[in-house]
Amino acid sequence: MRIELNGRPHELLEGTTVAGMITSVTGSAHGSAAVVDGEVVPRSAWSDVALREGQSVELITAVQGG
Amino acid sequence: MRIELNGRPHELLEGTTVAGMITSVTGSAHGSAAVVDGEVVPRSAWSDVALREGQSVELITAVQGG
């Protein structure tokens, strides 16, 4: 299954949840969050929301700034 | 006929128009304008709009300021 992650194509196993995707990409459940097709996914729903083919995902974390 | 003019009771003849009222109070058709029951009356309509019993009129002019 292919999604767009931060503007680039990204392969995921079918049924990967937001929680799974975040952990697999960042190695941690902390410090980042996702916007799926323009909607911020609440942390409490990460394990329940499965990603789908073609979705656009922004995976965002904290960087130096401000 | 009684209207309220600038917050005080004011007697007018029945059928007095805005134009008539302005001229009678200020002595001139220039330099002032009226708001009748919250609506600014365009200068072009002054002669057509007759005032009615009980209306609230603000008669406004230029003073030193700003």
Next chain:
Amino acid sequence: MRIELNGRPHELLEGTTVAGMITSVTGSAHGSAAVVDGEVVPRSAWSDVALREGQSVELITAVQGG
């Protein structure tokens, strides 16, 4: 023997030295110094210089300031 000390008459025993005068007035050999008839008396000479009748002495110390 009478001298003028800081603008006022002051009685001293004949033969009082600058050292003696300073100690008797201030209770200490430290922290003050004297100007006798317009001359600053060096600390090293205090025990040698005897005051004389009628001399004008300024006895000066440190105060809050500056």
Next chain:
Amino acid sequence: MRIELNGRPHELLEGTTVAGMITSVTGSAHGSAAVVDGEVVPRSAWSDVALREGQSVELITAVQGG
């Protein structure tokens, strides 16, 4: 006769006065003055003071400034 004028050798006829020197160099009796061997020569004395061989003369005028 040779003098030093403003730091350079300058030939003059014997007996040339300060007045003569100034007029010959500047074309005018106005707007400049001379210092001869370190002394400012008063305008009133220009016609009386003859220059002598070897004297050092500063001939000074007004320029843009200040």
Next chain:
Amino acid sequence: MTDPFVIAGVELPSRLILGTGGAPSLHVIGATLTASGAAMCTVAMRRVDAATDGSILDVIDRHAVRILPNTAGCRTAREAVQTAQVAREALETDWVKLEVVADERTLLPDPIELLDAAQTLVAQGFHVLPYTNDDPVLARRLQQAGCVAVMPLGSPIGTGLGIGNPHNIELIVSEATVPVILDAGIGTASDAALAMELGCDAVLLASAVTRAQDPVAMAEAMALAVRAGRLARNAGRIPKRFHAQASSPTEGMALL
């Protein structure tokens, strides 16, 4: 050099605009208009008061000065819009100095209400000259809304504190597409000159003149200062230097 000052296609004969509030008498206003050669003067809109002797309008007519009604005293966009409409009917001009202030203590403009009123009035065909704070972003927004000038403050009305933040005025000027008029805070002539040197196109002031000890002399001072500042801006001032630079020649020194 011609250096015309144009607002909304109208060329004004002077870069000084006078407020008329605070003057001790109509006579003094007339005299300050003469002394200042002002292009335009502002008036406020208030209830007709039969007890008043004489009218500011007669004074303005006599001096052939353009009139600019303001919306002073308004706290909301709604009030300001209605005041502008009244002024248009009363004074037969669609020019308006738009003021929407937030409180009595500072008389600072409320940015939200101000922008809202400006948008509404532009849509109704007014030529809007908004009294604004010195925020370059709000100034830009007001221009985008169609205002024919922007009038940032130097400091709060009547304080005489001069130009509190020259950097902001420079930022506003650097990107302005309409005339920038320094409005409010001017205390003395050098403040007005500085406003022009920062690049403002004109200065609007009231209290600095009307409440001076000698209003007529101060009016003349302001007229001269605005001209001085404009000329200086255009003349290209010398750069600031840390060290000195001699203005007399260093060559040709006599040996004394």
Next chain:
Amino acid sequence: MTDPFVIAGVELPSRLILGTGGAPSLHVIGATLTASGAAMCTVAMRRVDAATDGSILDVIDRHAVRILPNTAGCRTAREAVQTAQVAREALETDWVKLEVVADERTLLPDPIELLDAAQTLVAQGFHVLPYTNDDPVLARRLQQAGCVAVMPLGSPIGTGLGIGNPHNIELIVSEATVPVILDAGIGTASDAALAMELGCDAVLLASAVTRAQDPVAMAEAMALAVRAGRLARNAGRIPKRFHAQASSPTEGMALL
């Protein structure tokens, strides 16, 4: 209102004094003299140079402006005194702008040498106008020495930094018994206006005009600014206030 400007019993027609150094040509100097209406202009004293075309003196004559020779370039009282003597003979004036500077980098006056030279020149009958720093004590000493004016700097010569320490200028003005002329540091018109508002009697400037991109326009700007500042000083400016004060009436508001 008459407001004459008098130095040593001589009334001068303007409160602006121009330095002539730094100008690109004699022609420009002439034009700035005209544009500024200056009362007086300074010149430096240097060796006659046959290679020079035209003379500043001709320009000054043509404009009927009073001449004020300076002692620019002098580092000691002795040099300055001799330069003043030369100037007196050359230009037939006993007025002198006394400059004794301490170094090239700052061109600041040397207070010890300056006072010494002033005392000597006064004793020799000169009318001395000393270029001094902004120290109120030195200004007082120079007045006690018999100088006919004191000319404190705003900031170092040619820097265009304006008036670095207005407090000192106010202190000098507050006790001056002779005219105070702000000399050096002026960069633009508002600086000149401010000098006058602080109470100076006149302004002397050179680089601000002669080195501006358009010297003639800047000369006119300075003339206007000096007049503006003087008028404003005399007109009695409004006090500075922390909070705002309305310039439009708070009564008579319509109910909208």
Next chain:
Amino acid sequence: MTDPFVIAGVELPSRLILGTGGAPSLHVIGATLTASGAAMCTVAMRRVDAATDGSILDVIDRHAVRILPNTAGCRTAREAVQTAQVAREALETDWVKLEVVADERTLLPDPIELLDAAQTLVAQGFHVLPYTNDDPVLARRLQQAGCVAVMPLGSPIGTGLGIGNPHNIELIVSEATVPVILDAGIGTASDAALAMELGCDAVLLASAVTRAQDPVAMAEAMALAVRAGRLARNAGRIPKRFHAQASSPTEGMALL
């Protein structure tokens, strides 16, 4: 004297808040956090980048400093709200430094979008600390909207111009009902001290430390300056006087 600094009921151990942008390395950030004893530090929200070594979050964790995500880079209320929501999920905090800037050149806040975003976020349960301009009216509006602090700028981000308009900061402080945090424009220690003396409750700065030649030394300087300014504010400074007042006694002078 206890002088606790409390935002939204949370007492913070320092009145200095550090931005982490502009630092040469994570190591330097750690060292500046230590040297400054900062209470809290800001971070920006950006796409996860696999190429990045180490994380600012680890550094912040190690130093046990509170984290404050910002919405830097957002131009509209919509973007800012969404960024705040992402930050809340990512960092498990509902505190947010709200930035909505209008352009790249000035990075000044857009007052309309800022207020809109603040209202939305407060309604969603956020604790909003808005980066705002120095307009007292906008600061008031943001407080009315429920912000837990207001963070006016001294001057534009990264300029180091210090506090451009102290009068406005004083006006904001004088009526604030929540902490006032001076944010942006600080260049050096005296700027930070001045901010506190004007009555600000804290200072937020980034570039002044992270881009200094020696960031760690500057971090320590800022910590000291903030404490100095706070103490001085509370200590009640002497009034400013035009004339001198002796600090040594005038009595008891010896006759010398």
Next chain:
Amino acid sequence: MTDPFVIAGVELPSRLILGTGGAPSLHVIGATLTASGAAMCTVAMRRVDAATDGSILDVIDRHAVRILPNTAGCRTAREAVQTAQVAREALETDWVKLEVVADERTLLPDPIELLDAAQTLVAQGFHVLPYTNDDPVLARRLQQAGCVAVMPLGSPIGTGLGIGNPHNIELIVSEATVPVILDAGIGTASDAALAMELGCDAVLLASAVTRAQDPVAMAEAMALAVRAGRLARNAGRIPKRFHAQASSPTEGMALL
């Protein structure tokens, strides 16, 4: 980093020097000495007064602070020299803060008398720390005369006006061969920090602490401010910029 502060070969433990005049009691002086960690404190020389309870000398002894007698109140070089001689005999130190003021109203130094006194005292073996105005030329002359430090004013004694002319202080610092100590005029902590940022080696102040509403808190504030300013000077501040520079990254923005 070691950053020792050395005068005449003596390393002092702090860059803050306190004057003791104006304090409400000896007890308060003691507390401010403790709170400030001052390196040295000044005293004036006056007639012994039997009516006085306690002595400033005991307080200074107890706090192990170096003493610096001054010549406050002297108007001539002769008086100042004699006062310094008395102080040397009384306090057994050849360090002296040399003050020769010109009048009561400004308490400004008389440049002529000051230099004269400095030359005399140096010849007599004193270590002279002159209180001088902010004239770079006089500061240079005092150094040439052999003074071990120069102590320019920020503004007149007791005024709290801060540093009136930072440009002059920078000029003095730029060529100083001995420590520069900002003396007089400091009103609050940010003034002291600024003095150090301009490059001064230390700050001397009295009224700002002794006449504050809470002298002890202000003493601590000044100690912190001096350290902050020194660190900031050495840390290399960011340059001032006209336009903004983002402190958050402009890359990696999410598409929201």
